[in-house]
Amino acid sequence: MKRTVLVMIALLAGAGAYLISGTALADRDSQGKTATAKSESSVKEEKCFECHDEIKELKTGGKHAKIGCGSCHSGTAEHLADSDRKPSTRFDLEACGGCHKDQYESFGTLNYKKPARVEKSLLTERSPNPFWDKLMMGHGFTKEHAAPRSHKFMLVDHLIVDRAYGGRFQSKTGWSYVAVPGVTKAWDVLDDRYPESKEHKAFLPESAAAANPTCLQCKTQDQILKWKYMGDKDPKAKWDRTSNVVEFVKDLSNSMNCFMCHDPHAAKPRIVRDGLIQALTRPEKDTLWHKDPKATKIDVKEFRGGFRKIALLEKYDSKLQCGQCHVEYNCNPGYDPKTGEYSIKANDQRTNHFPFKDVFQIYDHYNALGFRDFKHGLTGGLLWKAQHPEAETFWNSRHDRVGAGCSSCHMPKVKNAQGKVYTSHWQTSPRNYLPETCLSANCHPKLTPEQAIYEIDSVKSFIKGKMRKSEFWLSMLIDKIVEGKKAGLDAETIKQAQEQHQKAHVLWEWWTAENSDGFHNPEAARQSLTISVEESKKGIKIIADAMEKKTAAK
Numbered sequence: 001m002k003r004t005v006l007v008m009i010a011l012l013a014g015a016g017a018y019l020i021s022g023t024a025l026a027d028r029d030s031q032g033k034t035a036t037a038k039s040e041s042s043v044k045e046e047k048c049f050e051c052h053d054e055i056k057e058l059k060t061g062g063k064h065a066k067i068g069c070g071s072c073h074s075g076t077a078e079h080l081a082d083s084d085r086k087p088s089t090r091f092d093l094e095a096c097g098g099c100h101k102d103q104y105e106s107f108g109t110l111n112y113k114k115p116a117r118v119e120k121s122l123l124t125e126r127s128p129n130p131f132w133d134k135l136m137m138g139h140g141f142t143k144e145h146a147a148p149r150s151h152k153f154m155l156v157d158h159l160i161v162d163r164a165y166g167g168r169f170q171s172k173t174g175w176s177y178v179a180v181p182g183v184t185k186a187w188d189v190l191d192d193r194y195p196e197s198k199e200h201k202a203f204l205p206e207s208a209a210a211a212n213p214t215c216l217q218c219k220t221q222d223q224i225l226k227w228k229y230m231g232d233k234d235p236k237a238k239w240d241r242t243s244n245v246v247e248f249v250k251d252l253s254n255s256m257n258c259f260m261c262h263d264p265h266a267a268k269p270r271i272v273r274d275g276l277i278q279a280l281t282r283p284e285k286d287t288l289w290h291k292d293p294k295a296t297k298i299d300v301k302e303f304r305g306g307f308r309k310i311a312l313l314e315k316y317d318s319k320l321q322c323g324q325c326h327v328e329y330n331c332n333p334g335y336d337p338k339t340g341e342y343s344i345k346a347n348d349q350r351t352n353h354f355p356f357k358d359v360f361q362i363y364d365h366y367n368a369l370g371f372r373d374f375k376h377g378l379t380g381g382l383l384w385k386a387q388h389p390e391a392e393t394f395w396n397s398r399h400d401r402v403g404a405g406c407s408s409c410h411m412p413k414v415k416n417a418q419g420k421v422y423t424s425h426w427q428t429s430p431r432n433y434l435p436e437t438c439l440s441a442n443c444h445p446k447l448t449p450e451q452a453i454y455e456i457d458s459v460k461s462f463i464k465g466k467m468r469k470s471e472f473w474l475s476m477l478i479d480k481i482v483e484g485k486k487a488g489l490d491a492e493t494i495k496q497a498q499e500q501h502q503k504a505h506v507l508w509e510w511w512t513a514e515n516s517d518g519f520h521n522p523e524a525a526r527q528s529l530t531i532s533v534e535e536s537k538k539g540i541k542i543i544a545d546a547m548e549k550k551t552a553a554k
Helices: 045-049 053-059 076-081 101-107 131-135 151-160 174-179 245-249 274-280 318-324 359-369 390-394 406-410 449-486 491-513 522-553
Strands: 169-171 190-192 298-303 308-313 334-336 341-344 413-415 421-423
Touching: 045 053, 045 076, 053 298, 101 421, 131 449, 131 491, 151 169, 151 174, 151 190, 169 174, 274 308, 274 318, 318 390, 318 406, 359 491, 359 522, 390 406, 449 491, 449 522, 491 522
Parallel strands: none
Antiparallel strands: 169 190, 298 308, 334 341, 413 421
């Protein structure tokens, strides 16, 4: 589905453009042209192209061809006079918002129907107590697992959640941070309550320090020029996967930069997430994208000798663009399932990994990769932790097969006050856009709004019911493994039951992390959750049979 181009912040891809500009939003005239300082506007881009031929290839002939480098880079005149004086690059959304006001303002919309800090384990939410904490015991998400809300708060909500930084980052003004109007800058509303400490630890009771530089990659790309492809160490990279996350995060401010999905030079759709680009270029060609005959083609571009990569798309494809973040990916150190040791550290590339496969492939994929996320606090078994696999869940679903994409439902075409059509960048539920989404002429025009909501809620209620049953049997399996360990069952029997726990857990936990309650693919959700129940029952039987034999042998 074609979408209005949201102009991106221009990035200087030449050697070492590492400084973030602190300049304010440039004034725009009525035609949306940038009124820049004379020293910047006088710079002829041909001079820039003498060194940056890769940028010339992208920019020449495109929709941004007439926009000068000085529009988004400051210090360009000084840089031309002395190449050691690096220019600064703007990363803020306002750089694009000056020309694309409708898109910018819609991005800053606050969804008042989604309050902040809503625990998914609330009885009214998706993983009601007591099962959530029991099923995930030993993982940081048990400290706070909040439901998502407006994208404009992606970075802010990440910084303040109890599981991420041990409570060190807090609001400057109490709870008023949750409803700040417009596009929100992280450090405008938050501060560090423990600035004297660079230690990443839990400062408050029942908090955790689970964040790391890789898990921030989908919250912001402010660091894009300071982060090597895949987050590997490099003398030219200020930050990498092993960096002190407390220092790293203070270099960030903007949520979900425009240039994550739109190339600033070519004015074309793109992806920048290194883990996704690596997955799409794996020699095994084993992802959902590789196996899709209708998959959107990509053109991977390398800059600075492979220091970083982008992938231009032949057309807008929200499954890939949204799939940079709304996706299952590994972003943390973990356990080697062969040794049982917590030996996979941030210097291992497996800590920045996209499977890009569906729920039925994940168990085998992570076994082959040799990775588990955490050790369960009751059973001692090693388990996987899902992220938010919306893109892979939607792939091959009924809506996907008829040509709908993420943007069809979450970013529809709308009209502004003047009647001009643009793509809304308030990435929200289609419930808030029913006339433009579900009820549009291309979809379900015969439905009333009440009927559409009724169908949506019916699907979600059905899947939630299957989730509750899956959680019940997982809880029973956990209890049975604990019972077996107390009874002194042999290690091999316990190991077999723990592996059944992993199988059942994967098929359940995918759907707690996936944020549609199964609506994106209810057929897959039902199949997965019912198989989870069966795998739990198999694990229970392993322990029960072994205990019966043990009793009979006495």
